[in-house]
Amino acid sequence: MTGIGRLRFPLTPRDARKLRSVARPSPFGLREQTLHDPTVRNTWEIAPGQVKIATRRWKPALARHLRTLQAELGFPEGCTLDAVFDKLLLYEPGQFFKPHQDSEKSDDMVATLVVLLPSQYSGGTLTVEHRGEKKTFRRLEGQIKDLSLLAFYADCTHAVSPVKSGVRVALTYRLLRGARSTYAPPPPHTDLVDQLTEAAREHFAVPLLSRYGQTEPAPPERLVHLLDHEYTQRSLSWDHLKNADALRVAALRAVAERLDCVCFLALAEVHELWTCEDDHQGLRYGYGWDDAEDDADETDAYTLTDLEETDIELHHWLDAEGKRLEGIPALVGPEELSLTRPCQDLAPFRSEHEGYQGNYGNTVDRWYHRAAFVMWPRSNTFALKAQVSPEWAVDELLALPPASAPALTSRIKALLPRWAHTAGAVEEPRFFAKLLKLSTRIKDPAHAHAWLHPLGAHRLQNQAMRRDLVTLVDKHGVRWAKDLFTEWTKRPTWDTPLWAPGLADLCEALCVSRLPSCEALATWLLDREAKAARERCLTALKLQQPWLDLDGFAEPSTHLAHVLAAAAAASASGCLDQTMTFLLDASRRLSTPFFLHLMQTCFARSPALRAHLTGSPLHRACAERLAAVLDAPARAPDDWRIVHPLRCTCTDREVLSRFLQSPDQDLDWPLNKQRRQHLHHVLDAAKLPVLHTTLRQGSPQVLQLRKDPSLFTRERAYRARVKALASALPALPAR
Ligand SMILES: O=C(O)CCC(=O)C(=O)O
Ligand SMILES: [Fe+2]
Structure with missing residues (x-):
């Protein structure tokens, strides 16, 4: 031993002290790092360079033991093991090594060998865990002169419990698959x-x-x-x-x-x-x-x-x-x-x-x-690759020569079980254009349907896609197309964009084809969407309409405008007439801001629709509404009256309406909590220029209503917008 000379065994306490004088505290290898953590590992260590072992006698003895270990560990004949000396460890009373796995310092490392040198000690048992089984190796009384060899697979967790008395000295070796190993597993049975x-x-x-x-x-x-x-x-x-x-x-x-x-x-x-x-x-x-x-x-x-x-x-x-x-x-x-x-x-x-x-x-x-x-x-x-990159898969399929139809069919079939999910996760619009292009090459209508399922009607965004769709409808028929659109217009999530904005272009493309199946599809789509838009409008009519708010019901009115534009694009006079009649009929119930917003959107929607509407009864109704607003005298600076229909049917509506229409600015109104809350809600929904707060005093507490000066500014702004709108509308042709 460098620095102290030859050691004799069993180790004497004096030699143990000498050994300790040339040792250093052990670091602890945790995967890639080496840490000094005495709570994990508390031993003394001596590097291999300082230790010289009497090789002439030890080498053949170790070789013999290695053959036994190789068989015991289950390595087959032909697989030799080489032992590489790692270090000498010294455990004094209280020292230990917590559960760990040895870091596999080379690819060939298969096991660890611990050689316990003869010395007197107690405690310091080695526990090894393998496949859920734990084995403990204890030092026995009579073993003071023994050399013990313990080997375990490199991936076993193992630990040394604290030494209680004496010193425990161990040489550790890495066991490697021998360089001369000829081992190949026997051919399986x-x-x-x-x-x-x-x-x-x-x-x-x-x-x-x-x-x-x-x-x-x-x-x-x-x-x-x-x-x-x-x-x-x-x-x-x-x-x-x-x-x-x-x-x-x-x-x-x-x-x-x-x-x-x-x-x-x-x-x-x-x-x-x-x-x-x-x-x-x-x-x-x-x-x-x-x-x-x-x-x-x-x-x-x-x-x-x-x-x-x-x-x-x-x-x-x-x-x-x-x-x-x-x-x-x-x-x-x-x-x-x-x-x-x-x-x-x-x-x-x-x-x-x-x-x-x-x-x-x-x-x-x-x-x-x-x-x-x-x-x-x-x-x-x-x-499998398509699941990671559907874009790649579609490109691969598009690159198949037209002659390889069977290959295309089998590949597409393999993708279908997960396709809705895989392709549905893509955002890129170009991907969907390719998806549609490819679908024109699919023969089987059911496959084509499943393949196109993730697309969604809102993604039919360009001329090429619409042309591909025409090809598909021609090929698979109107029944097939209706099924597809029924799926496509379901809007799987609330943030799926509406598809109505694209309806006009689509109907136009379908009608331009002059194919009966496409025309039939256009009519069906139009009627379906017109019905949906009307229903939406009726639902909106049931709600409290906001005061002087041109954009308050923008959604239903824009939807109706899309439908009218589509009907104009497809020259679907039936659908146009039906929708106009509906609007004229409903116009009495539509507040002026709602009605004006609708007209503004329709006239701006498309030249074709503008041409259709100019001079129509709807146009006249609109002009009347405009005139009514613009001809009314401006509000006097001390006029606090607010006239606005309230939708609610509760018993307090009367009182509230009376207050709104009166010149009064304030109302203090003792009301129980439930009625107060209801009125807060009504006032908010109507977007009225009235502040409403609760004075937390008395019983019941007091609802305080205060008309707000924004009444005047909002009305001025509204009239200005209406004026601008009137000048943007086409002039009404003389009758
Ligand atoms: O001292 C022992 O018996 C085991 C030592 C050990 O686990 C190691 O050095 O990694
Ligand atoms: Fe270890």
């Missing part, structure tokens, strides 16, 4: 491959309806098998799979070959959410030293109860040649998953325990690094 093939065939054949965003039952696209051991980006490769993983993957690769599947290795990031019960005494999860009086373990103690949620993400894909692959969906669905070793048996790399949270109970989040063998029928690659 035919019976096994037969059985697995059947299971995989069934997996890829049975349609399920279980996936997010899926609209029709389809078999899982992939089979994802989680491996037993843990791997890092560096250590994951086809040639370096550990033990059982190597055998299993060899069998699965044989299956993949038989079923014409492609196969991959990938890293799997697993997150689990468990409910748990906190342990207050007794039962504990996690590591506790076997000796009860030793309480060095301060981790949370809990018992897992139910697995509530699992999400698995795959990344770092390697194809069968070991090349990187991208563009495959990362999330693994439960229907794709297979595993032999549950995560519970592994050590999570991160875990978060939420103690008692009132109603929520206790939960633990756990994250694991795992790896997976993934396979899928070669023909599924397209559908």
Whole structure:
């Protein structure tokens, strides 16, 4: 030993002290970092360069032991192990090493070897966890002169409990797959491959309806098998799979070959959410030293109860040649998953325990690094990539030569089960133009319908798209088109844009084609939308109309204008007449601002509609309304009267109306809470220039109404707008 000379064993307390004088406190390797944390690791360490071992005798002895270890660890014949000396560790009383995994410093590292040198000590037991099983290796009384060798797989969690007396001295070695290893897993048994093939065939054949965003039952696209051991980006490769993983993957690769599947290795990031019960005494999860009086373990103690949620993400894909692959969906669905070793048996790399949270109970989040063998029928690659990039998929399909219709059909069919979700997530308008273009090449009407489903009527935004639509209607007929538009106009979410603005252009394109099916569709669309717009107007009429607010009912009036414009574009005189009649009929009930807004929008909507409306009875009605506003004398500066119809039917309406129409500016009105609230609501809805507050005094409290001077400014602004509107309207032709 550099600095102190030769050591004899069993180690004497004097030599132990000397050893300690040349040692340094151990750092602790946590994945990529090296930390000094005496609460995790508290030992003395001596670097390999300072230690010289009597190689002549030790080398053959170690080689013999390595052969035994190789067999015991389950490495097959032909797979030799090399031991690389790592360090010498010295544990004095109280020193320990908390549960950890050794960082795999090279891809070839398969296990750790601990050689315990002869010395007297108690405590310091080594606990190793593998596949949910824990083994404790204790120093026995008579072992003072023994050399003990302990080896465990590199991904095992292990720990050393505090030494109680004496000193514990250990040499640690990294066990590597030997450079001369000729090991290749034996060819898998035919019976096994037969059985697995059947299971995989069934997996890829049975349609399920279980996936997010899926609209029709389809078999899982992939089979994802989680491996037993843990791997890092560096250590994951086809040639370096550990033990059982190597055998299993060899069998699965044989299956993949038989079923014409492609196969991959990938890293799997697993997150689990468990409910748990906190342990207050007794039962504990996690590591506790076997000796009860030793309480060095301060981790949370809990018992897992139910697995509530699992999400698995795959990344770092390697194809069968070991090349990187991208563009495959990362999330693994439960229907794709297979595993032999549950995560519970592994050590999570991160875990978060939420103690008692009132109603929520206790939960633990756990994250694991795992790896997976993934396979899928070669023909599924397209559908899988399309899930990540539907834009790419549509471009690929458009690039197919027109002669390859069967290829197009089969690829489109593969995309359909999830298409509504996949394509529905795209925003880009150009994507939808391509989608529509491609649909003209689809023969089957049902496929074409499902393919176009995500588009939505509001996206028919340019001439080329409308022309494609004409082609489709001609090909599949009006019935098909009506079904499509019924779906397209459903507005899946509240923020889906309205499609009525595009109706006029669409009707025009349909009618210009002169195809009977297209004309029939235009008529149907128009009548349907006209009805919807009328209903919307009737609904608005039932509501309290705002005072002198030209934009108060902009939505229903704009909708009606779109419909009238579409009817004009399609020269649909029936629809035009019907809508005009409806409006004239309703005009008595429409407040002047509403009516004027409607006319303004209609005249501005399109030249064709303007031409239709000029001189119409509607135009005359509008001119009368304008004149009525403009001819009325301006409000006198002390005139506080407000005339405005109130929609409500409550008993207080009378009093309120009387106050509004009176020259009075104020009203203090004791009212119970319910009636006060109702009146607040009525005044707000009517947008009246009246301040309304509650004086929190007396019983009942007092509703205070105060007419506001904005009465005068708002009225002036309104008259100015009406004036501008009058000059923008075409002159009424002389009768
Ligand atoms: O001292 C031991 O037995 C184990 C040491 C160890 O786990 C390590 O060095 O990583
Ligand atoms: Fe270790």
